[in-house]
Each structure stands twice: as structure tokens, then as C-alpha cells.
Amino acid sequence: MAVKNTTDPGAARRALTRWLATKLHAVDGPQISELSVPSSSGLSNETLLFSVAWTHNGVSHDERLVARVQPTGPAVHPDYDLAAEAALLRTLSSTATVPVPRVRWHESDPKVLGAPFIVMDHVQGRVPSDDPPYTTAGWVLDLSAQQRATLSGNAIAILANIHQIDWRANNLGFLNRPQYGAIGLDQQLGYIEHAYRWTAGNDTNPTVEAAFEWVKRNRPTDPQPLVLNWGDARIGNMLFADDLTVAAVLDWEMATIASPEMDLGWWLFLQRHHTEGIGAPLPPGILSRDQTISRYADLSGFTADNIDYYEIFATLRGAIQMQRTGALLIDAGFLPADSPIKTANPANLLLAELLDLPASPGIAESWIGNR
DSSP: OOOOOOOHHHHHHHHHHHHHHHHHHOOOOOEEEEOOOOOOSSSSEEEEEEEEEEETEEEEEEOOOOOOOOOOSOOOOSOOOOHHHHHHHHHTOOOSSSOOEEEEEEEEEEESSSEEEEEEEEEOOOOOOBBTTTTTSSSSHSSSHHHHHHHHHHHHHHHHTTTSSTTTTTOOGGGOGGGGGGGHHHHHHHHHHHHHHHTTTTTOOOHHHHHHHHHTOOOOSOOOHHHHHHHHSGGGGGEOOSSSSSSEEOOOOOEEEEHHHHHHHHHHHHHHHTGGGOOOOOOTTTTOOHHHHHHHHHHHHHOOTTTHHHHHHHHHHHHHHHHHHHHHHHHTTTTTTTTOTTTTHHHHHHHHHTTTTOOSOOOOSSTTTOO
């Protein structure tokens, strides 16, 4: 979700019913039922889950669909491009190695739901939770250690598959955003600098600013391969089938072209955040940091020679995102105005620890459990 849901389910149901009538050409008009707005579906686009029934050419249809709606108010990221996300998902749907929901329609006109949106097929499965995190509660902890090892191994195998997609042959160059710099690390650094300026406004974050100096000073000098990056690589963005295979890879709004270690570093950062960052142990069976790196290298063929750098880069990016999220939680009234969450949060604390910097003052807080 956007940090605070703004969609009115009743109004959305009426608007989608009218809109779908122009897409399905049903004899008696589509009928939408069970429309809901999940309260724990991420931190960016809002998600609408609904069932739709219609009859066309004498054939009855009844399907579950999902709409992802671009935020209409304050959001976590400075920009969104649902058209690019829809195009990427359509390309990935043609592959046999990266399962994604099938895109039915992309609507760019904000008059329908107040913002552009994508409608996709609903995919059955379970997602490891972020709130509360799967390391502390939920169905992942109900699995045996061997089952968690299977889940974790299947997940990292899909990450390796993503990085095998030939982005040039599949015409995915539209993910290049040269306004932030040359494709690759320059561009990623330019983007997070832009995101930090947009996030911070008149605030400062000494840990983040020191980390920017570090990532510029210590950037890898060897040539970096360029691959399709998922952008938000983590098991919390995967749907798992009952047999623990990956049924769908979700949330591609941050997709880009960069080093494969950019995604791997983000994966490792999020796992560290959900364990060390919040004082929780890694559940037995979930691949450790070293096991993840080793399995990823074996499956992908890419070596992780610069992974320490990219994990710090990811933690910097996560600290910026947490600063933005903290500001939104305060503005939405979920936390008091004097909360230190913008600079005293698990991501900021991990960043300080990784770089041997003094921690920001205040007791570390997290958005988890505060909504």
C-alpha cells in the first residue's frame, strides 16, 4: 500500500465496473464482487483485489483480478512509471524462467481511479510477511527447517533467472534513465542522490551523507556487467505455491539496468534488516548471507566480487527509503511529530554499523507494527 490507503472500495468498485464494461464487452455488463484494499501490500502502489463475472458470446466468465494503482498523494518513491512496469511484465510473461502475473490492461487516464493503474491476473500463493516480518511471525515459521531451505533456495534461483534475461534482445532499454547518469552504477548513484534530496528537504541525515562519501570513494573499478535488475529483490515480493516454488515475482516498479550485485546487495540488506536490524534470529533453513552468495554465484554464473560494496550501497538506499517512510508515518499520524524514526531506524543503524559511524541519536524505531 501507500503508507496510508486512500482508495474508497465502494467508489473503486463502481469506477472499475464502468471501466471494465468498455474492455470486456459483456452482454449484461460485468459484475464486480469482493473488492478489497489489503492493508499490508507494500509501501508504494495501492493494491485492489476483486472478482469480476461477465458473459460474452454465451460463455460465462468469473475471474480474480488485481489492480495496482499509482499513489495519488505523498509516496515513498519520487517517481513512478506504470507504463514501463506493464511493458516489462508483458515481456517477462513470455519467459519460462521468471513467473509474473499476466497484465490484462494498463490505464494511463487518471480519471478512472484517480491515478494510472495496471490490472493483472490474480495469482494464488502466499507471501512472506514484512509486517510482522517473516523472521518473527507467520507461515514461514510454521515450516520445517528443510522446507524453509527449499523456499529460500527456490527464491534465490529465480533471482539468478532474472539476471539471465537478455535485456537488449528483449528491448528493455526503456528502463535506462539517463537523466540520472550513465547506465549502471553512475545512474543508480545519481538516482539515490535525487531520492535523498527529495526525501530530506530541509532535514539532514549525517549517517546517510557520510555514506554517500564512502560509496563514491570506494566504488568498484573493475568493469561491471549490466543485467535486468528487479530493483526490489526480496522474498517478501514473491508469491509461493504450496510446494514452495515461486508462483509469481511481484513489485517491479524499481526495475532498472545495473550490476547483478545491485539486486543481490538489496536482497542481503533486507534479510539483514529483518534479522539483525530488528533483533531477530535468521530462521533455521533460510540461506545465510554466505550461503546466499554462494548459491547465487553457482546458479547465475556471476561472481560477487564487490558484494560488500553493494550491500553497503543497498543499506544506504534503504536508509533513505526509511527516512522517507518515517516522514510519511509522522505526517499520517501513525507516529508522534517528535519521533526520531527518520534518522533513528534499523536501516540507518545498520548503515552506521557497517561503516563504523556513530549512531544517530534516539532509540531506533521501525515502521513495522506502527501502521
